[in-house]
Amino acid sequence: MRTKNLQVSISIPDIASLGDDEMPAIAPHRDGRWSNQTKELLEKFGTHKLDLNRGWASTWTEWSCPCCKRHKRQIVRLTSGGVLLCHLELHHDHLGDLMKKLFEEILSHCDNPEIRVQISRAEGALRPLVERFECALICADCNLADGRVKRELRDEIEPHFTFTPSEIADFITVSDNRVHEVDFERARGIWTEQKEGLADRVDFARRMATRIKKGRHHREVAPGKKLQGQPQARDILFRLCEAALPDIHSLHLGASIEARSVARDGVGGTQKPAKRENVKPPTDAEFAMLDAEQSAKSKHWRNAGDIWKCPCCGRTKREICRRSKRGKWTARIHRFEGFDIEDDAEQLWRRRLDGAGDIVISEPKFELICQDCREIVAKQRQRRADLDARALTLENLRELSNPATVNVAHDVNFENVEEMITKNSPLLDAIAEFENHQRRATDAHIKQIRLTEAGCSATEARDLIGYEIAKARDWEIEDGDDHADWLLAEAARLGRS
Template identity: 40%
Template sequence: MTFPIRLSVDIPDLVTAPDEVIEGLLRARDGRWSRQTKAMLLKAGTDRLTLNDAWASTPMSWVCPCCQRDKPSIARLTPSGVLLCQLDYHHDHLNDRAKAIFRADNPFPEAREPREQLIRAIDSCRQLIERFSTTLLCNDCNTAEGAAKLALKGEIDPDFSFSPKEIAAFIKPKPNQPHEVDVERAREIWRALQPVFDDLVAFAGTLSQRVAAGRHRKEGRPGSPYGRPLSDPEIVHHLLVAQAGDLYRPYQLAGHLDARSRSAAGAGSSIRPKRRAAGDAPSAEAFAALDAQQQTSAPWRAAPADWRCEVCERGKAEICRKSNTGRWSAQIHDVPEFELETDPVNPRYRLAERGRPIVGGHRSALICHDCRNIVAEAKRRSPGLTDASLTLEDLRAVVLAVQPHGRHEVDFDAVIERGLANADRVAAVGDYWRHRSLASGLFHQATHLHKRHGWSVDDVELSNGVEN
């Protein structure tokens, strides 16, 4: 006779648990709670920290594969007194060129099965085009690659990416400092690799034509959570969920942990915005009239009376500016701020994005018109940039000085550099919106079949009309 194994699992509240508890449970991660991070803050003489998802998802012993610096050597104090702990995903933009080639030659069919076969064929072929796999690098290495390409603008193909080993060949790393870039060495590397790059672009065209002719298609779906045996951790997890009932909601822990690990007290390597002398302020009557006028704007209505811009920290009255004609104006913009995927299950449904950063969600952020104008001006100066090219952290970093009732002083060289370095993020955001639109459409199809036609949930999942 066998007896069931009884396990008792204590799940701490990851939002409020002491730092020592978090560190004891999660040896393979890092965060603002770790002893190493606290020691770095103490050494830097600051309590202000910017620590991103990628940094938090790696162990304290992580070493950059490009510059070979460990985390204590990578973390650096910005001129504004913020300890910057940031890692970035670096991918081969040749994959993006291949995507454009394949999409031009291979329009997606309406029928689900041919469309899935085409997507899988393109995904498989594109992997043959890349010169290197997506790699996690320190922020300084990723930024140095963007700086080298910016310095070689007009010479270098914009879809060419230096590999981590190639970046290592033209940077001069120092502990806790941004890299120096040897532009001439970067130029030599590009010229040596240009024939290889051109050959891969031509190869992408050949493969694209083969896919368009029906080759490289494969019937059936790749492995999914429903088509393979459960692993031991998954079985234990299912038992835990079943026994815990409403006391435990699966997949919330990862989000709580990420929120607990990250920090955004400041950002970037540029100077923190200085507060300059204020310009002319509107009278109470003038602001009241403007406030009433702006009630037709949803973002303005959504911002409470004590609202502060998430970038420059000015309030509603402080963002008011007088035009040359003497007219007061002010606007608040609702912009999306994106977060990386934390649920380990969801990437299985996003095969086309394999090997790249995956955005899992977004929130609304309310910023003033002067901060939003930085994005618009960046797009004007560098037409390849998009609304997704700059994060709120980037905007905070490039604003050199702010004043109530006046325009910002902005380092637009840094704006362009950061925007170009965020190409991975732009691609991930595009993938996210496409996936979100597809998922929303499938949800409405499933709801229609379930409610209007009485189909069971199992029938909906197995039907040919709805994708899992």
């Protein structure tokens, strides 16, 4: 029998150090800050600031939006801060979120691994029957139009309703390099036409969730490993590559290409308010009295220390003091919850198995900020309760508060605040996904505790959790065990944070 000796000789380039002209050979079907088209657009719009997200980078330069039909060159636009915005967003049906909540509720009351597998598989099978459309990549302006309509008609439209890409196309007026104009009356008409059908789908989802909870759709899960298909050439070649480069997984090539492609210049940038003249600061005696008063009653003031400066506006404790209407000096420090963004390739891969999007949150991050920066968030919530102010980042508050004036409250343009919140809508999706991730990790930890209390060893409990994951996802048992280990480690990490 004849054999062919295949010798593999591979040289993997350092993605981060590649020149822009070399990137198209590495990522021929992608776009990024390195592409000629991106550079031409920056020159055309007269800016060097670029905000290009993962959705944009994951598509080729000739991509066009399925809603508005615009090409990338027609989609880009300048923000008020002079940043060229290159954003594509994943548009999904919020009926899927409703499905997830229904089945998470069922799972939370079930400890039987076999039944939990049935529930998880049933959710995946039912999702295409409940959702009105498949998840689609669309331009940021079309995604924004959907959000604008639902905010404008929030008292009429059900919260789990989402306009399909074709419906969005029906109520927008499109112009090159501009935000779409929206016909709210046409959008209202579409909602009226679809309202009954939505209620029918929701009723179907609830009925099926109830039936599955009662075990009426039991389907025996195949034991052992899943059937392997015919070997594919790419799989064979990759095994040869692994043999030649044992550390190939540690190179995180996909994450390196993504990092080399995206740009986040001027995120949250906007026009700055005019600076006002300084006022007379507190005297040494006045500040000493205020400092003693706050140190006695505020742990945030004490924890900040004497050399603290607000991470948003850059003012010291003495500079954030301002007089009340009664002439009394006041100053407070508040805790602001932000988030660290995940950049570890392994973490990103596992999180995106459960639908994480462009932004993936690693863990909460808390900062101590002054009363005036915190008041931007508080006032925005009072003005527009329908806009989720959690979308405001520390960087946003920094842009909004500067140039800051000592001993004076910030003068903020709240139209810019609303623009930031709207632009940062993907962050709200990331927060929701992170909260779901926390719940999944916590559920795995609680399940492990219950199983050990029932007499299982920690290893046996992990094996049962891994088996459930593998069967629900149609994975190999070993892959389910690895995912269980990761979830339990995440529960411990997030518990510490």
